[in-house]
Amino acid sequence: MKQIIQDLNKGNxxxxxxxVPKVKAGCVLIRTTRSLVSLGTEKMLVEFGKANFIQKARQQPDKVKMVLDKIKSDGLKPTMEAVFNKLNQPLPLGYCNVGVVKEVGKGVTEFKVGDRVVSNGNHAEYVLVPKNLVAKIPKEVSDEEAAFTVIGSIGLQGIRLLKPTFGETIVVVGLGLIGLVTAELLIANGCNVLGFDYDPVKVQLAKDKGVLAINPADGTDQVKFVEEYTNGVGADGVIITASNKSNDIISQSAKMSRKRGRVVLVGVIGLDISRADFYEKELSFQVSCSYGPGRYDESYEQKGIDYPVGYVRWTENRNFEAILNAIKKGGLNVSDLITDRYKLSEYNKIYGDMSNSKSIASIIEYSTDSNSDIDNIVVEKKSFHGSKGVLGIIGAGNFTSSTMLPKLKKLKAEVKFxxxxxGLSSTVLAKKYSIENSTTNxxxxLEDKEVDIVIVTTQHNVHASMVLEILKANKNVFVEKPLALNIDELEAIIEEYKKRNLNVTVGFNRRFAPLAKKMKTYIGDNTNPINIVATMNAGFIPQNVWVHDMEIGGGRIIGEACHFIDLCSFLCGSEVVSVCMNAMGLDVQENTDNASILLRYANGSNVVINYFANGSKSYSKERIEVYSQERTLVMDNWRELKAYGFKGKSSYKTKQDKGHFNQFKELIEHQKSGGCDGIIPFNSIINTTKASFAAIESLKEGRWVDIG
Incomplete structure (x- = not known):
């Protein structure tokens, strides 16, 4: 299938x-018939993509600070690699999609194949959308009209926050697509609507809809005009739908408002607010979030958990339905907003010169007889006949693009899938790294006979099931940590592993780092007990990110701290026998990212792992201290190692290397040589995984937990 994307690096x-996306639980696969180009939002994205590196930095000063902090802790080269990798990730455009349901995922009962629906899907021939972001289209509403649903919901949500009443005077600042729809909905709500815009075409359109619209370029003072219209009272409310970096808009909105008036921001403007403007009138100001309640809530959007209508009357989905109903009944006329129509293949007529475009709403038309519904495309034909160590990768996220594939490229690894x-991220990476196939299935x-190692870098909740499927397909597997999220998943993997002469490797890369190997050389292979203090200055991650979800990410202890458990086991040369964990705070919760883990080893070694998310990002992210026989090793952020009390060289400095290259090098070489044992002993992998589970159990029960 074809999809419109924006290259944020080169600007194309x-x-x-x-x-074509593969349908999954809770989602709907839709074959697109129409989509609407939102000029304001998409123009910002396109122009950002076309900006040079300095201009991009100026537009995102908060990101610049994050980059500077990362340079301090990780060094210049790793930081710049991370920045450019981010810019190389393409951005799918569009969020106003209309089409026909092609397939429904497990758990979806609201839709059936053949339904006409609207969604926030991208500009693509097929889109996969969670069910709470999809709504049925009434038969009285055409596909073109329905394409305005999402845009209309953005305006409607701003109105709901403003809470206008019949007869009030409301000002709409900015009469672009969202502004025009907002103004018409306000009129339908019985309001007196004033509008301001510098585009004479948009001003005339607003007038045709019954808006008292003014072009300030004609010399009209916006504040005085509103004062005169309201006999000195001022507007009851102001909705800002403009896109402008100036702070003048928010100031004027406050000045034209009555005492205790309301100002709602839907657009994007400068927000250097004058306290005096708002203080004297006791004005309220609120920013509207997209389509309504549920937006950016993982539980609502991705898991399909609806808010009870008795408590949240208007969710984003119910806003979709309200807009469709308004179009159906004639309360909202959107057909006159359509400026032009183009075939998908003519997309450049829209995006070629958006800066000078006078378009209000452009409709993209999709072929109804398209047969491009394949789930695999050949990017670059290659031959793998007779090769060993041929890779198939499942997962094309940030780790795959920024860390794994650059290392595999240096190793000249053969990647077939x-x-x-x-489908988008895998296709972009397949082209960049000369991978033969991009697939969504x-x-x-698993069915390809030439692939003998499958690498899994998906979200954590499917790691265990993927490992089981790969083993049953008689292939070796490398899975990014964690191996499993609970003991039942782990036991199922152990049982399947015992049936087969295959290797299971988990991405515990730290043990392969050059400085980790140097530390092990200093310590030796003897079984004498040692003390280790390991600190992960992991950094804050917002609670709504999936890694915190115990069902999806497993939390940061199971999902990330396992790295250090494995590293400490490698250095100790032993296995964990019991675990105790304490976390910051008075309330005991299994989902923690500020904790200290105590590990007792079979050979008597004692380890403390501090996993903290509340430290400075400018400080080193990882630090290891080893104490043994009146000797000490200190490793700082995989860049420096100091040895105290050891003979020979006592200090090593290197570029930051966390062991990914060595890990994949050994993995591929091991496969080619036909080695029976994995590059990490399977028993050690199981022990580390059980230790991470035991840490959570210890926290909940307040005791040491033994590992069977």
């Missing part, structure tokens, strides 16, 4: 060929 807008759920990898 591209019509990309990608595989890369899979992603949406990982079964294609």
């Amino acid at each position: 807008t591209i019509l990309e060929e990608v595989p 890369i899979a992603s759920s949406g 990982y079964i294609n990898i």
Whole structure:
């Protein structure tokens, strides 16, 4: 299928060929018939992509600070690699999609194949959308009209926050697409609507809809005009739908408001607010979030958990339905907003010169007889006949793009497949790294006879099930940590592993780092007990990020701290026998990211792992201290190692290296040589995984937990 994307690095807008998404639970696969280009939002993205590196930095000063902090802790080269990797990730454009349901995922009962629906899907021939972001289209509403649903919901949510009443005077600042829809909905609500915009075409359109619209370029003072219209009272409310960096808009909005008036921001403007403007009138100011309640809530959007209508009357989905109903009944006329219509192949007529475009709403038309519904595309034909160590990768996220694939490229690894759920990220990476196939159906990898190692870098909740499927397909597996999220998943893997002469490797890369190997050389292979203090200055991650979800990410102890458990086991040369964990705070919760883990080893070694998320990002992220026989090793952030009390060289400095390159090098060499044992002993992997589970159990029960 074809999809429109924006290259944030080079600034090009591209019509990309990608595989069709594979339907998954809670989602709806839609074949697109129409989509609407939102000029304001998409113009910002396109112009950001076209900006040079300095201009991008000026537009995101908060990101610049994060980059500077990362340079201090990790060094210049790793930081710049991370920045450019981020810019190389393409951005799918569009969020106003209309089409026909092609397939429904498990748990979806609200829709059936053949339903006409609207969603916030991208500009693509097929889109996969969670069910709470999809709404049925009434038969009285055309596809073109329905394409305005999402845009209309953005305006409607601003109105709901403003809470206008019949007869009030409301000002709409900015009469672009969202502003025009907002103004018309306000009129339908019985309000007196004033509008301001510098585009004479938009001003005339607003007038045709019954708005008292003014072009300030004609010399009209906006504040005085509102004062005169309201006999000196001022506007009851102001909705800002403009896109402008100036602070004048917020100031004027306050000045034209009555005492205790309301100002709602829907657009994007400068927000250097004058206290005096708002203080004297006791004005209220609120920013509207997209389509309404539920937006950016993982539980609502991704898990399909609706808010009870008795408590949240208007969710984003119910806003979709309200807009469709308004179009159906004639309360909202959107047809006159359509400026032009183009075939998907003519996309550049829209995106070629958006800066000078006078378009209000452009409709993209999709072919109804398209047969481009394949789940695998060949990017670059290659031959793998007779090769060993041929890789198939499931997962095309940030780790795959920024860390794994650059290392595999240096190793000249043979990668035959890369899979992603949406198809775009895998296709972009397949082109960049000369991978033969991009697919949205990982079964294609499991069924391919030439692939002998499958790498899994998906979200944590599917790691265990993927490992089981790969083993049953008689292939070796490398899975990014963690191996499993609970003991039942782990036991199922152990049982399957015992049946087969295959290797299971978990991405515990730290033990392969050059400085980790140097530390092990100093310590030796003897079984004498040692003390280790390991600190992970892991950094704050917002609570709404999936890694915190115990069902999806497993939390940061199971999902990330396992790295250090494995590293300490490697250095100790022993296995964990019991675990005790304490976390910051008075309330005991299994989902913690500020904790200290105590590990007791079979050989008597004692380890403390501090996993903290409340430290400074400018400080070293990882630090290891080893104490043994009146000797000490101190490793700082995989860049420096100091040895105290040891003979020979006592200090080593290197570029930051966390062991990924060595790990994949050994993995591929091991596969080619036909080694029976994995590059990490399977028993050690199981012990580390059980230790991470025991840490959570210890926290909940307040005791030491033994590992069986």
